[in-house]
Amino acid sequence: MPSRSEERILLSHGAGGKLAHELVERLFLPRFSNPALAALDDGAILSETPEGQIALSTDSFVVDPIFFPGGDIGRLAICGTVNDVAMTGALPRWLTAGFIIEEGLPMADLERIVDSMAACAEEAGVGIAAGDTKVVPRGHADRIFINTSGLGWRPEGVRPTGAGARPGDAVLASGTLGDHEICLMTLRAGLRLDGEVPSDLAPLGGLVRALVDAEVELHALRDPTRGGTATVLNEIAAASGVAVRLEEEAIPLRPGVRGACEIMGFDPLYLASEGKMIVVLPEAEADRALEILRGQRYGENACRIGEVLEGPAGRVTLLTSIGGERIVDMLTGEMLPRIC
Amino acid sequence: MPSRSEERILLSHGAGGKLAHELVERLFLPRFSNPALAALDDGAILSETPEGQIALSTDSFVVDPIFFPGGDIGRLAICGTVNDVAMTGALPRWLTAGFIIEEGLPMADLERIVDSMAACAEEAGVGIAAGDTKVVPRGHADRIFINTSGLGWRPEGVRPTGAGARPGDAVLASGTLGDHEICLMTLRAGLRLDGEVPSDLAPLGGLVRALVDAEVELHALRDPTRGGTATVLNEIAAASGVAVRLEEEAIPLRPGVRGACEIMGFDPLYLASEGKMIVVLPEAEADRALEILRGQRYGENACRIGEVLEGPAGRVTLLTSIGGERIVDMLTGEMLPRIC
Numbered sequence: 001m002p003s004r005s006e007e008r009i010l011l012s013h014g015a016g017g018k019l020a021h022e023l024v025e026r027l028f029l030p031r032f033s034n035p036a037l038a039a040l041d042d043g044a045i046l047s048e049t050p051e052g053q054i055a056l057s058t059d060s061f062v063v064d065p066i067f068f069p070g071g072d073i074g075r076l077a078i079c080g081t082v083n084d085v086a087m088t089g090a091l092p093r094w095l096t097a098g099f100i101i102e103e104g105l106p107m108a109d110l111e112r113i114v115d116s117m118a119a120c121a122e123e124a125g126v127g128i129a130a131g132d133t134k135v136v137p138r139g140h141a142d143r144i145f146i147n148t149s150g151l152g153w154r155p156e157g158v159r160p161t162g163a164g165a166r167p168g169d170a171v172l173a174s175g176t177l178g179d180h181e182i183c184l185m186t187l188r189a190g191l192r193l194d195g196e197v198p199s200d201l202a203p204l205g206g207l208v209r210a211l212v213d214a215e216v217e218l219h220a221l222r223d224p225t226r227g228g229t230a231t232v233l234n235e236i237a238a239a240s241g242v243a244v245r246l247e248e249e250a251i252p253l254r255p256g257v258r259g260a261c262e263i264m265g266f267d268p269l270y271l272a273s274e275g276k277m278i279v280v281l282p283e284a285e286a287d288r289a290l291e292i293l294r295g296q297r298y299g300e301n302a303c304r305i306g307e308v309l310e311g312p313a314g315r316v317t318l319l320t321s322i323g324g325e326r327i328v329d330m331l332t333g334e335m336l337p338r339i340c
Numbered sequence: 341m342p343s344r345s346e347e348r349i350l351l352s353h354g355a356g357g358k359l360a361h362e363l364v365e366r367l368f369l370p371r372f373s374n375p376a377l378a379a380l381d382d383g384a385i386l387s388e389t390p391e392g393q394i395a396l397s398t399d400s401f402v403v404d405p406i407f408f409p410g411g412d413i414g415r416l417a418i419c420g421t422v423n424d425v426a427m428t429g430a431l432p433r434w435l436t437a438g439f440i441i442e443e444g445l446p447m448a449d450l451e452r453i454v455d456s457m458a459a460c461a462e463e464a465g466v467g468i469a470a471g472d473t474k475v476v477p478r479g480h481a482d483r484i485f486i487n488t489s490g491l492g493w494r495p496e497g498v499r500p501t502g503a504g505a506r507p508g509d510a511v512l513a514s515g516t517l518g519d520h521e522i523c524l525m526t527l528r529a530g531l532r533l534d535g536e537v538p539s540d541l542a543p544l545g546g547l548v549r550a551l552v553d554a555e556v557e558l559h560a561l562r563d564p565t566r567g568g569t570a571t572v573l574n575e576i577a578a579a580s581g582v583a584v585r586l587e588e589e590a591i592p593l594r595p596g597v598r599g600a601c602e603i604m605g606f607d608p609l610y611l612a613s614e615g616k617m618i619v620v621l622p623e624a625e626a627d628r629a630l631e632i633l634r635g636q637r638y639g640e641n642a643c644r645i646g647e648v649l650e651g652p653a654g655r656v657t658l659l660t661s662i663g664g665e666r667i668v669d670m671l672t673g674e675m676l677p678r679i680c
Contacts, residue, residue, distance in 0.1 A: 010674075016566025016612075017671030036396075040579070041502050042427035042562060043397035045494060050390065056376075057383035058436035058489060059472045062480075087382035096398035098487045100440070130489075132399045137677055140402075142480040147438045149398060149470075149489035154385060162381050222382060226356025239380070272356075331357030334350075337477055
C-alpha cells in the first residue's frame with residue numbers, strides 16, 4: 001500500500017466497483033455532505049421546490065494549470081456555474097459535479113480540489129446534489145477536467161437577458177476586468193510582473209441577490225469570461241438591436257493588468273474575468289446599483305463603463321483616451337487556450 | 341478554407357468568440373432547438389414548473405471508441421443521464437450538455453454525434469436546455485468527452501431507492517444483461533464472435549413511466565452500468581440491510597454474450613448494460629410489472645432473476661445451475677476502462 005501522501009488515482013477508482021465506492025465515501029461525501037447526495041441513488045431528489053422559475057446552466061472546466069494564484073480548478077468549477085446561473089437573475093441553489101480524471105493524478109491533488117469546491121460551494125450557498133467520476137488511462141486527458149451544472153430559482157419579475165438592453169441604458173462593470181486571464185497568462189509564460197495579479201475568481205450570487213432584493217431593474221447581466229468584455233457586449237448589442245459605447249478611461253484595470261497589456265500588446269477588453277459581471281440597466285438606476293454593488297464583497301470597485309445607444313444595431317465602440325472612437329468587434333481567433 | 345468534409349475543430353471553436361458563436365448557431369441550435377436554449381443567455385430559464393419533486397443527475401461520458409454497433413457517445417450521453425433520472429422514478433424532462441473536444445476532431449464526427457444526441461433526446465422526450473463547448477489542444481484529451489446533467493419531475497408517492505428493498509421482494513431485469521460491455525470489449529479487442537452483439541443502449545424513461553402510470557409499487561430501481569448487476573445489487577442489499585439471491589438459470593443473456601463470457605472467462609453479472617434496469621418490488625406486483633414491461637419497447641425480454649431475503653444484510657448470492665450457491669461481491673478492480 002502506498003502511504004496516503006503518495007496515493008494516486010487508479011483506473012479502478014472510475015470503474016463503479018469497490019474503489020469507486022471508497023472514493024465516494026472517503027473523499028466526496030464528507031466534503032459535499034447533504035441529504036440529496038447522501039442517498040447515493042442514481043439521481044438526487046431535491047428537498048426544495050423552486051421559488052419562481054427554474055434557471056439551468058452547465059460548464060466544463062479544463063484550466064491549465066489546475067492550481068493558480070487566487071484559486072484552482074475546483075473553485076473555478078463552482079464559481080463558473082454559480083455565476084452563469086446568477087446572470088439569469090436567479091439565486092443559485094444546487095450543483096452537480098462530474099469529474100474526468102487522468103489515471104495517476106495524486107490523490108492529494110484531488111483532495112485539495114474537492115476541499116476547495118466544498119468551501120466555495122458553502123460561500124456561494126449552493127449544495128452539490130449529484131456527482132460522477134470517470135477515470136481515463138494516462139495520456140487520454142490532462143490531469144482533471146470538471147463539469148458542473150447548476151440550478152437556481154428566479155423570482156417573478158426579474159428577467160435580465162442579452163436581448164434586454166435599451167437605448168439610454170448605462171453599462172456597469174462590477175470591478176476590475178481581465179485579472180483571471182492575465183494571472184494564467186503570466187503563470188504559463190513564466191513571466192514575473194511588477195505586482196503579481198491573482199485571479200479574480202469569485203461567486204457572484206451575492207451581488208446579483210443584492211440588486212434583486214433592492215428591486216433594481218436589470219436589463220442584461222453577463223459575466224465576461226472567455227472572449228472578455230468585448231465579446232459579451234457584442235452579444236448584448238446584437239441580441240438587443242442596439243449599439244454600445246464604452247469609455248476607455250472608465251475601464252477599471254488593476255495596474256498589473258494594465259502593465260501586462262502594455263508589455264504584451266493585449267487589448268484588455270478581450271481578457272477573461274472569472275469574478276466580474278457586466279450590468280446593463282436604466283440610467284436612472286445606475287447610481288443606486290453602483291452604491292449597492294460597492295457595499296458588497298466582490299463589488300467594491302464597481303463603476304460605469306459605457307452607455308447604450310440606438311444604433312447601429314450590434315455595434316460596440318470605444319471612446320479612446322485620446323478622443324478617437326474605434327469599433328470593438330467580437331473576439332476572433334484564440335488568445336490562450338485552457339483559461340477556464 | 342477546407343471543404344466542409346475536411347473541416348476540423350480548432351482551438352478557436354472553444355474560445356468564446358466568433359468561431360464559437362458560429363459553431364453554436366450552425367451546429368447546435370438547429371439540432372437542439374427549443375426556446376430555453378435559443379435565448380443563448382448564460383443560463384436557460386425553463387418554461388415549465390415541476391410536477392412533484394425535482395430529480396437531478398449528472399454523468400460524464402468518455403467511451404472509446406466513440407462510434408460502436410448500436411450507438412455512439414452522443415446517444416450514450418443522452419441515455420446515460422435520462423436513465424439515471426428515470427431510476428429515481430422521475431420523468432426525465434431537461435438535459436444540459438457539456439462538450440470537451442480535442443483540437444482536430446473532424447467536424448463531421450461532431451455533427452454525427454450531435455445528430456445522434458438530438459434524435460435520442462427526441463425519442464426520450466427531453467430537451468437540451470443549456471450547453472457548453474471547450475476545446476483542448478491535441479493530446480490533452482481523446483477526441484471528445486461529453487457531460488450531461490438531467491432534470492426530471494417525480495410524482496408524489498413514487499420513491500424507489502437503493503434503501504427500499506424488503507424481504508420477500510422480487511428482483512426483475514428489464515432484458516438481457518451485459519450487451520454494452522461485450523459489444524465494446526469485442527470491438528476493442530478486434531474479436532469476431534458468432535453473431536455480433538450490438539450495444540443495448542436505450543432510454544428507459546418509457547419503461548419507468550409505464551410502471552409508474554400503472555401504479556406499480558417500486559422499491560428500488562437501478563440501471564446496471566459500470567460494475568454491472570452484481571455491483572448494483574450489492575449496493576441495494578447494503579443500503580436496504582437485506583440479502584439478495586439470484587438464480588443463474590434465470591439471468592437473461594444473449595447467445596453472443598454467453599459465448600463471449602465462456603471464451604474469455606467473464607462473469608456476466610459484472611458486465612455493464614446501458615439500456616436495462618433492475619427492478620425490486622413486492623412479489624405480489626411482479627407478474628403485473630413483467631407484463632407491463634414486456635409490452636413496452638426495450639422491455640420485451642423482462643424476466644424475474646431473483647428474490648430478496650432477510651439477510652445476512654448486504655449479501656448477494658447466486659444459485660448456480662448445478663445447484664450450488666456462491667457469494668457475488670461488488671466489482672473489484674477494473675474490467676475494461678472507458679466503456680461509458
